Amino acid sequence: MNKFATRALVALSGSAIAMTGLTVVSANAAEETGECRVVTTGTADWSVRESFNNYLEGPIANGPAYKYHGGIEVRDGVETTGTKSAREFTWPVLGSEEGEVNLGGGVHWTGHNHYNGDDESQAADNFILDLDFSNPTVKFDGNQGTLLVDYKSREFIDTKTVADFLTGTQAELATITFDAPIDLTQESVTVTGQTALTETGVDVMGTFYPEGEALAPITLNLTNEVVCDAPEEPEEPTDPEEPTDPEEPGEPSNGSSNGGILGILGILAALGGVGAVVYNYLVSTGVIAAFK
Ligand code: HEM
Structure with missing residues (x-):
């Protein structure tokens, strides 16, 4: 399992939820697809x-x-x-x-x-x-x-x-x-x-x-609250001889990508309804996906 250690948790107002078109989906479905869902x-x-x-x-x-x-x-x-x-x-x-x-x-x-x-x-x-x-x-x-x-x-x-x-x-x-x-x-x-x-x-x-x-x-x-799970990433085969350096350029680091998406989602949450529109635009242009 190569799951992000943290989930992106964004508290949105009811109107923001409506604007982003979020619906209540099952937890399993959300984990597989990286969708957002309402957690009660x-x-x-x-x-x-x-x-x-x-x-x-x-x-x-x-x-x-x-x-x-x-x-x-x-x-x-x-x-x-x-x-x-x-x-x-x-x-x-x-x-x-x-x-x-x-x-x-x-x-x-x-x-x-x-x-x-x-x-x-x-x-x-x-x-x-x-x-x-x-x-x-x-x-x-x-x-x-x-x-x-x-x-x-x-x-x-x-x-x-x-x-x-x-x-x-x-x-x-x-x-x-x-x-x-x-x-x-x-x-x-x-x-x-x-x-x-x-x-x-x-x-x-x-x-x-x-x-x-x-x-x-x-x-x-x-x-x-609205919670977004990042979709699962496929496991990359690693060479057991070669020690992996988390800081090495090119190695994806969960910490930084989490920070990126959490940061973006945090800003969008702060912006509320406007942020929801920006979020949708970033998803449609693939910018958000680049951080996953
Ligand atoms: C030895 C067996 C039982 C005896 C002697 C017995 C006796 C009584 C009596 C005398 C009352 C009236 C209470 C009142 O008016 O304040 C009563 C009420 C009631 N009994 Fe039993 N009961 C027995 C078993 C059960 C069982 C197996 C159930 C299953 C859940 C049950 C559920 C109730 C309920 C729901 C009421 C109404 C309580 C209320 O809202 O006032 N009883 N019972």
Whole structure:
């Protein structure tokens, strides 16, 4: 792999993105071709449902009261504050594709476990309520959207049966209606959506909520930047006898070419919309390519 050590990172305004005609393309496609793409970072606030967390940590499901597991446990970048109905989860944003924002991490809820013995391996088979959500995806089109999750949830049969797990990957848990359309060409996006349980979600939540029941609202706090990867250069065969001198004239140096393209892109970024036009012109005349 002869990849540039650094990527050219250029924060452009939404109008500059529009002027350069940049679209959101997949990371893989961008790496192969050296295209630019929008990289989205940030967080999402989604507590799933206040009354569910309240029930789980209260005297009915008794989540935190059991000997094993703490009722509600988070992992892989999800952060949580508060307890019961004040509990909140903040999910990490891993990136975006056209029309979707990908979140990471997971949350695990356990309750209704009547095992009190010393063999911890037995505890897992005694939680009648055992629910896990991970890697949520927010799909959007205008101000309508869908919330997808990987889930694992024990089916609710009755109050005595530890049932088998229902599982799903990127299953539609809820529909979303946002208060504004999501526009990933804006550097900063904060948008809240109201969620409603899907038919799939009814079984995932133990059939205690009907289809259409409101879950907690979801708020996306996003930052979008344009990142350009230089295309991969073909490996040049080197003579193992001949020591290579990075300073020797004629030897391409990653440092200087990176400096060149970073410098040009940095100036263009500073110029904003005008810079975008100049950038397009340099690409069309091959000047930018000379630095790659
Ligand atoms: C021993 C087994 C279970 C018992 C005795 C039980 C009992 C209850 C009771 C009494 C309520 C009403 C709580 C309230 O009104 O405050 C409730 C609510 C609920 N249960 Fe369970 N449950 C059991 C298993 C499950 C399982 C396996 C799930 C699957 C996720 C589940 C999910 C729920 C949900 C989502 C609610 C509604 C909470 C809310 O928003 O108020 N339960 N359960």
